[in-house]
Amino acid sequence: MSHDDADRPVTITEQPGGAPAPAPRPVSGPAPEDEVARLCAELIRIDSSNYGDGSGPGERQAAEYVMEQLAEVGLEGTLLESEPGRATVVVRLEGEDSSRPGLAVHGHLDVVPADAADWQVDPFGAEERDGCIWGRGAVDMKDMDAMILANIRHFARTGTKPARDTTFVFFADEEAGGEQGSHWLVDHHPHFFEGVSEAISEVGGYSVTVPTRQGPQRAYLLQTAEKGIAWLRLRAHGRAGHGSVPNDENAIVRLAGAIGRIAGHEWPREYIASVRELLDTLGTMTGLSSSDGDLEPLLATLGGAQGFVRGTLRDTANVTMLDSGYKHNVIPQTATAAVDCRFLPGHEDALMATIRELAGEHVEVEVVHRDVALEAPFSGDLVESMKQALLREDPGAAVLPYCLSGGTDNKALGRLGISGYGFAPLRLPADLDFAPMFHGIDERVPVDSLRFGARVLGDFLRTC
Secondary structure, three states: OOHHHHOOOEOOOEOOOOOEOOOOOOOOOOOHHHHHHHHHHHHHOOOOEOOOOOOOOOOHHHHHHHHHHHHHOOOOOEEEEEEOOEEEEEEEEOOOOOOOOEEEEEEEOOEOOOOHHHOOOOOOOOOEEOOEEEOOOOOOOHHHHHHHHHHHHHHHHHOOOOOOOEEEEEEOOHHHOOOOOHHHHHHHOHHHHOOEEEEEEOOOOEEEEEEEOOEEEEEEEEEEEEOEEEEEEEEEEOOOEEOOOOOOOOHHHHHHHHHHHHHHOOOOEOOOHHHHHHHHHHHHHHOOOOOOOOOHHHHHOOHHHHHHHHOOOEOEEEEEEEEEOOOOOEEOOEEEEEEEEEEOOOOHHHHHHHHHHHHOOOEEEEEEEEEOOEEOOOOOHHHHHHHHHHHHHOOOOEEEEEEEOOOOOHHHHHOOOOEEEEOOOEOOOOOOOOHHHOOOOOOEEEHHHHHHHHHHHHHHHHHO
């Protein structure tokens, strides 16, 4: 397929086997919570690993699966490819009140790679063990994809409408920055988001159990902000030569010096609104100090989620890859390193200036990929609807804002003026170290948490 062909939407309007998709009609069928685990497991069994370099299986098979599940209940989705195999699915449901601004609900179909040798189970086997579904994508984010799909199917079966016009999207390529997914769709087909003002997606709405003064209490972390991304390549230049000859222009040594300076740099702390409110509310709940001193006891109350929060107290720069040389006795003339930088809202220019200064005169800094930081208010009707949907299922819980140290496809939608939140609701066991499983090994999600999430998401969509 040529690039010109790839820019045209590929629309599937027939069920497998060629039978025309029936018109939507109210029928009985399983509730969303009764099929969400099946949908999650079947999605996990489709290997949609994204290696970030154009290799890998792509999302096409997972996208076709979503299309089949939509067609089965009489819905016609649109499947689009940015490149052969890089597939995104869009389906829109009319709301009860089409005069209101629309909502986007989106997930991504790709996953990061998994090395089976590191796992206790087959990472694409979707084995159910200890009340959990195990596999790559169980946490990030085929669990939420399944919740979304289960509720779409229920709406179609029963003739139920969401509260307002809702555009559901299953994106390609989120794990490589969305250039072949969300950014491509915004660039080439922005009409899918006409009238949409707000969006929800991943990495928010999950619970942590906090040791408060009154005893353990669940707190749901609703994502209202996310750091910006700057993926950089450091390229050191020097003088090539024989490995036995002294060389004071060694590119590897120059690169090592730049890496050491970047790694040793102390980035200043700054508390954006969502982080400040999270820490202050946790301080009130636990009786621990939230002042700019020793925050470790307070952060420890968040369990595995503390890593995400710790990453939002300042800008960060982590070296992730190195490349240089081609023979043991040859000094190369260039050496490169990859650096993953994440910056708080408003900090991009200062971060880039600091990195260039730390890199030094013999090391150039190339921007491989960049994307914006986001911040939305922890207030308003949409936030209140998310809170109430959680509290109707879990009365007595707390709902807190937080900033994500990573990024989501909300960045691309932000270019269209759409305010994005992280809301993939999961009520989790207190002893499950959930957040570190994002991109980790032995990824798994409790079946009961999936059922809870399907109910909460459906409630939210009917009332938002």
